[in-house]
Amino acid sequence: MADKRFVVTDALIKADPLVSQLVMAEAGAVVTFVGVVRGNSEGRQVLHLEYEAYPEMAEAVMQQIAEEVRARWPDVQEVAITHRVGRLEVGETAVVIALSAAHRPSVFDALHYAIDRVKEIVPIWKKEVWADGSEWKSEQ
């Protein structure tokens, strides 16, 4: 679906498609968080990452996070979240979150909350692959 707000995909992801989804006549501000694969994790060189998801539940949980955000920050109008899965190279985008609001003040805290919740509760897993091994990683 062209206008689906909560998406797990194995395709390359970008910020502007989500921004475009959220821009309406009354949305004066759109903020995005773009999470990028880093080449270094706790001092070890990362060769690539493998992301795995429970996609149907992941998309439902993303929608739940959007509802949490709008409940806490009523000025936030729209939320869109896309997470990529499969093999990701260093420098590629793993997640994009976009929020829109008519005015600025709410969106920064709301964006911070949204990415924290994505990392806490969305059923997506990340395996770091190094030259000499690999490991499933979690911030929990």
Add this chain to the structure above:
Amino acid sequence: MADKRFVVTDALIKADPLVSQLVMAEAGAVVTFVGVVRGNSEGRQVLHLEYEAYPEMAEAVMQQIAEEVRARWPDVQEVAITHRVGRLEVGETAVVIALSAAHRPSVFDALHYAIDRVKEIVPIWKKEVWADGSEWKSEQ
């Protein structure tokens, strides 16, 4: 210049080119603020906006803002700001700010600060055009 960080332009602007500029092996998080022309201002219907700039100084002041941000939030790695000028229609993007950092916590406050400073000190002006008149608008 393809990699210029602080730009005033009359061309359409998007978020992803700025994100791409800032993504490096050690930038785990990139956040963007996208300011969009609203169709309504204090209850009046906006037909379009006219942005005017002092471009050489505007780009210098944007760079100054980036230095302020990095001084206050040392985790912030890179800053890029692009502002469009000329006639902008409702729904078009007027400004994009992007910040990168290795880790998340700093970037949200830093992004908030950056857009506030852009609105406060960058020599760019905005004329709202309504059906029955027009006016230079400032948040100051």
Add this chain to the structure above:
Amino acid sequence: MLLKGEISVIVKLKLFAASREIAGSGETLESLPDAATLRDLRDKLFAAYPDLGNLRVQFAVNRAYVSLDTVLEDGDEVACIPPVGGG
């Protein structure tokens, strides 16, 4: 007619990431006695795969996080969810 304790509930169990690797499969059918709870299924899994017990897994039923006291129904989709790492 089935008596309590007989096999009467079959659920689909999905396992992900580290739990999938430990179990050797991403999806199985699990047969449980009538009125079995999620806790019963968890205990069965941990008995079969002791390493799962070290993972701090959560469980979801029909794509929502639920309490271990949840009674499982025939046809439920149960997911074994190790600590997530999205973002």
Add this chain to the structure above:
Amino acid sequence: MLLKGEISVIVKLKLFAASREIAGSGETLESLPDAATLRDLRDKLFAAYPDLGNLRVQFAVNRAYVSLDTVLEDGDEVACIPPVGGG
């Protein structure tokens, strides 16, 4: 040799947005006596265009905001900056 008070400094004055509309021009050359300050130029402008005085304008010299006590040099680029409205 020029005596103090004679015209010896010529600066480029740029005006933007509302100030440009009031002055009727976006760029002029302004002649000032030696050792004239930005305040002197401002007062000259406000006398010529009283509506500018109602705008809460700031001034920049050579693309930086500076104090009204700044002494202007020949060839300086001075900008009249009404309240900005970017973003």
